[in-house]
Every structure is written in C-alpha cells, then in structure tokens.
Amino acid sequence: MTSTLPRPTTDFSTLPTPRTEQEWLDRARLVRGLLAVDAAARDAAGATPYTEVALLKDSGLVTLLGPVEHGGGGQEWPTAYRVIREVAAGDGSIGQLLGYHLLWFWAARLVGTPEQIEQVEAEATRQRWFFGGAVNPRDADVVIRDEGDEITFTGRKSFSTGSKVSDVTVLEGVLENDPATHVFAIVPSDQPAITFHDDWDNIGQRLTESGSVTLDGVRVPWAAAAGFRDKVFAPRVYNTLNVPVIQLVFVAFYLGIARGALDEAAQYTRGTSRAWLHSGLDRAVDEPYVIDTYGDLTAKLWAVEALADAVALEALPIHRDPDAVTEQARGEHEVRVAAVKARATDVALEITSRVFEVLGARATTSTLAFDRFWRNVRTHTLHDPVAYKRREVGRWVLVDELPQPTWYS
Incomplete structure (x- = not known):
C-alpha cells in the first residue's frame, strides 16, 4: 500500500x-x-x-x-x-x-x-x-566475516527505521573472530541480501517503517568500512558523539509532536469547542480553566525548546573541531543532553495527554485522531528508560561522575 x-x-x-x-x-x-x-x-x-x-x-x-x-x-x-x-x-x-x-x-x-x-x-x-539504519544495540550483534578484500554482514535486527523507503542503509556489526571490533558501512537498501520484513505494527510512529531486517551475507568492500585503513580502525573521542546527537534528534521530534498537538488543539478550541453549559460564557476560549491549561502547557513547551536550543549550541565547538574534543567535554555535554531528554519526554507526554482536557468529548472521534500525538510520543519515548537519563544528571550533580560512553549514554 x-x-x-x-x-x-x-x-x-x-x-x-x-x-x-x-x-x-x-x-x-x-x-x-x-x-x-x-x-x-x-x-x-x-x-x-x-x-x-x-x-x-x-x-x-x-x-x-x-x-x-x-x-x-x-x-x-x-x-x-x-x-x-x-x-x-x-x-x-x-x-x-x-x-x-x-x-x-x-x-x-x-x-x-x-x-x-x-x-x-x-x-x-x-x-x-x-538513509535508513539497521543498528539496534539490544539485539545480538550482526556478524561480519573477513573475506579478503571484502567483508560480509550476516544477522538480524529487530528494528530498521527507514527500511523500504531508504536508498541506502547503515549497517553495524562485529568481526567474527574479534567481537570487540565494530564496523559500520553504508550499503544499497534494495538488494537480495537484505530482507525487510514489513512487521512494524506499533501503536505510534506508524509510518516510520521500523520493522525487522535480515542480512544474509551483505557484501561490502573493506575500503567502504567506515574509518578503517588496512583493516585497522583508529578510535577518537568524537566517535562516541553518536549518542548525544541521536538523543537530541529524539528531543527534536518529541517537542515537534508536542507542538503539533498544542497547535492543532488550539485551532479546534478556537473554532469548534463549546463553553460548558453552566459556565455562563459563550466561548470556550473565555473559559478560565481552558486559558490556564493552554498557558501552562505552552510555557512548559517553550522552556524545554529553549533548553534544547541551548544544548545544541553548546555542542557546536565539539562538532566544529572533532579532533580536539576531550572525554571531559564529551561527558559534560552528555549530561546536558540527558537533562533535556528527560524534560522533553515528560513535557511531550503531558501535553499530548492533557490537551484532551480542553478539547471536549466530541474531540475524541477517531476521524480527528488527536490521540495520535500521544501514541507517537509514548511509543518512541520507550526507546530507552528516561530514569537512566535522570540518573546521569544526578550522579554528575552529587559525585561529579560523567557518563561513560555506551550505546545509550
């Protein structure tokens, strides 16, 4: 379809x-x-x-x-x-x-x-x-076999966002006889060795094509293995910036979904919602509790948007001089990313749920689908537990501990 x-x-x-x-x-x-x-x-x-x-x-x-x-x-x-x-x-x-x-x-x-x-x-x-990507760290590692001038990727991933709509897919795996060595490569998505299973059937983010994928000996020249020279990878601190960046990407679309919910709800309130019959008011936009709710939710959204923008700007020196970034700078940035991720999660869930309080019963019709905003945020905010983001911030505050780079921190 x-x-x-x-x-x-x-x-x-x-x-x-x-x-x-x-x-x-x-x-x-x-x-x-x-x-x-x-x-x-x-x-x-x-x-x-x-x-x-x-x-x-x-x-x-x-x-x-x-x-x-x-x-x-x-x-x-x-x-x-x-x-x-x-x-x-x-x-x-x-x-x-x-x-x-x-x-x-x-x-x-x-x-x-x-x-x-x-x-x-x-x-x-x-x-x-x-671009799509098949890099889900919670699954067993894709196995990479060294075959001389080429490597082959074989395995399965539960999620592959972008799948069929992508032109190319980023793969990641570990060498067969050296599981500590991870390899990334970009490959054409449309090829016999890649099977997208069309099994993404979740309550939210329904159009992200995030179903599972099987890799059956996807062939890649060693020359295309990202960052490798003569089959050897030289690590940098900057290599670990993937997590702060993807977490800020998450923040961006959480806040965008929340903004969409708030704007669409406000439009409905202005044009369709009715004042409560016992309020003595003619318009829903004059209801004190409606005004208060929109003011409260908007202020919270603006605050997190401002924090997200500030954290993004703080990272510019790191991105502009990748070879100069230190573990300390990377860790301090990740703490700030963790903080905004936690707040964006909470605020987006609150906004997409509480807008129903000011819309009225008629707004629950499936045709309007106001629930899609909450379903979208709820689905993706389960990507990694927000409690662990708050933990990163708390450990830094209490004992000056910086997050160690992992697939999630």
Missing part, C-alpha cells in the same frame, strides 16, 4: 535553494503544512510513506547538512534539530524519518576517514539519498 499524501502544490524546483537558517526553517514549515493536511488519515492507513519521503527530497530537507558545493544546505546541527522539530509538528513519523536520515547522513563524519567523508557526502547530496 502506498501513502495517500496529495502531491504538494508547491513546485520546489521553481524556488531558490534556502541559504540561511531562517530560510531553511521557512522551508520546513512549508513541508509541515503539507504533511499536516491529512496526517490523521495517513496515520490510520499506515501505508508506506514513499510520497512523504519524496516530499522531503523535493523540498531539499534531506540535503540540509550536505556540502553547499554539491547542492546541499551547508547547515549545522542546531538548525537541523529545529527543522526536524518543524516537520514532526506536521507528522511525527516523518519527523522521525528525517531525524534518523540526518543522523546517518552525518555518521560519515563521525567515524569515516577524510576520503570517505568527502565521497559519501558528495554522492549522498547530489543524489539526494535517503
């Missing part, structure tokens, strides 16, 4: 490529508006989002982090997080897909050699590749 999103009325080919952060945010808001039109219907259909991904490509958002000389946006992570937030406000699933895509696009810089970074970013930007 394909998606039902109507083709955008905007011909992006006639528009100038955005250059500034503001222009990219304006482009993201345009995409948000197109996605929001039938987001409820597409969520109910649960169809593969080919058209939505085409929209991300046509709009140029997939090349946001790409080099300008190859047609990309040349932007940095603070802008990327805000763009993800905007898209997620229109459709949480598509915001997640964009966020994961940008993470895997950037991953070449995380672990690749200079030559690999230049080649991957140039090709991905020119061709507008859409």
